[in-house]
Amino acid sequence: MRNKLLTKDSSLAATLIGVYAPLPLIDLDKILTIVADTYDYTASVDDEKQFNDSNLAEPLETFAQLLRKQHKQRAHVLAISCGAGWEANFLMARGFDIVGIDTSAEMLRRARNRVPGGKFQRVSMQNLQVPPEETFEAIWSTRTLIHVPPALVVDVLASWKRVLKPAGILGVGVNIGERNGWETSEALSEQPMFYHYFADGELEEALEAAGYQVVEKAYVTSKSNASESRNCFVFAQRSDTSLDKTTYSQYVQYDEHEKRRTVQPEDLESAIALLLHAGSLTPGEQANLCLLYDQLALRDRTDENRYKLAAQKLKLRLQTPETLVSEDLDVWLAMGDLHLKLAQYRQAVSCLERALRLRPNHFATLVHLSQAYAGLKNFDKAIATTHVAEHLPEQSQISDEERAELFHALGHFYIDRSLSGTNEASVQAVSYTHLRAHETDSYLV
Structure with a gap:
């Protein structure tokens, strides 16, 4: 043959x-x-x-x-x-x-x-x-x-x-x-x-x-x-073995600047290998594995093949909302964010709405959820969700850069909606973008 x-x-x-x-x-x-x-x-x-x-x-x-x-x-x-x-x-x-x-x-x-x-x-x-x-x-x-x-x-x-x-x-x-x-x-x-x-x-x-x-x-x-x-x-x-947490903890460090735990770029493969080798993982450990693949993709973003490989591995690990059992806000937020990065907007919405039910009016969840709605072309919900985030009491705790990004996204949502809407909507979009951009002009790219 x-x-x-x-x-x-x-x-x-x-x-x-x-x-x-x-x-x-x-x-x-x-x-x-x-x-x-x-x-x-x-x-x-x-x-x-x-x-x-x-x-x-x-x-x-x-x-x-x-x-x-x-x-x-x-x-x-x-x-x-x-x-x-x-x-x-x-x-x-x-x-x-x-x-x-x-x-x-x-x-x-x-x-x-x-x-x-x-x-x-x-x-x-x-x-x-x-x-x-x-x-x-x-x-x-x-x-x-x-x-x-x-x-x-x-x-x-x-x-x-x-x-x-x-x-x-x-x-x-x-x-x-x-x-x-x-x-x-x-x-x-x-x-x-x-x-x-x-x-x-x-x-x-x-x-x-x-x-x-x-x-x-x-x-x-x-x-x-x-x-x-x-x-x-x-x-x-x-295997029925759980994660070797003693060894795993050697790779995990607390980042004072980011206020979260992280793994050094050179240790990503070793940490991932430990998680893959475990017979079973908790929902939190599953989410951590996905986040590590996301970090791997970011680390290798200048190498197209390595970047694509990390993205493929992330897609293999991401669970659908229907199969994920957890009452941890961070798990749902992380999974929703990763679905969002992969343009899997329906799954992202499901995860982020679940996160919002666990902690209503959570700023980061609202921001990501608005982006997921926009990905589904549901600009009314994207705009409404962004306005909720805009008026949260914890707004005073976010940075000027985060606030600028929020207003920048909101302006884009109005513009995108106006493409199939009325002239009045278009005027509102331009006015809103100019108003907010003036407040935080130095932070816009």
Whole structure:
């Protein structure tokens, strides 16, 4: 079978990301979108093989035995990248309750047709979020991580802990080899596919770094079209260890100027590694991990690739408001602010409104919430919220620079609203901006 590195855009890639845009190497959302479309495009190729992958029978049986040893004969199992449903069908036949997810609409259609009693959903593996009461006792995933850039593997694995119960079992299969990057092949009708094959021991190291304890592993050699593929299957258990706070505290310092705890730029990776390695994190620790990724992005903002990588890791860690359980104002404020930075305005509004319920009339929350409303083009709410912040008693405690930024933003909200409003609104916007700018002119940029 002929394989070649992809050095220029195919028609499919051009359709997805622009005619002259390079294929992404870090942006996981874009990578998986192209991968899913390629699977959709080539789903008719080797259709029977998609549903009769007997090479997986042995590792699947090992996975089932591990669950039975934990007295989980009816375990609730998530099958990530379930494809045409062969693995889900295998586990269902052995009494397990399976939910299969995939991003390929065509693969899911085939899975539903092949396994009528199965539960299949179109969900991306990098956005796994469920309420705590709906978490799974086990996760099964093969040939999923081979479509993830190496620099994101640990973070993807760590993010899966959100949907896996404590001491839950994870079964992961990957290909062993040296392929790494975009390729096309005749088998895929020359459509682009991203591959990251693993070195021996690489998957085990990634699992341990992500907070799992390796229980067992096996190698399987499969043959396809006269070629052989060596696959590694690793079975691991979600660690029950909490954060090593003694070591973590060595990286955290109190900034007298900023009046908050912070981590020195050179210690960011070490602090993040400790948080990823922990089996479970409190909501506050989850928020701290996200904030550390935000600091990492700021530190590396002059290096485009490193900046994008930090932003990708932040996106993997951010929880949706529906899955976050906390009564801590700082947690909700931090998560809302980070959603805001990623232009995820609806999530930002949900988080910040929750923060405001915990502490009504909190200045920073009101300011960020007004920006989130503006992001949703709800300028009436943005203006009203900013006016509330403007007249708070604690206004006297904020700096002139913060006050100037508040008035500057308010003027922009009026202007943006006026673009689809009346001339009177436009006049009001200009007048308000000029009035407030005159008061704090030296602080405006």
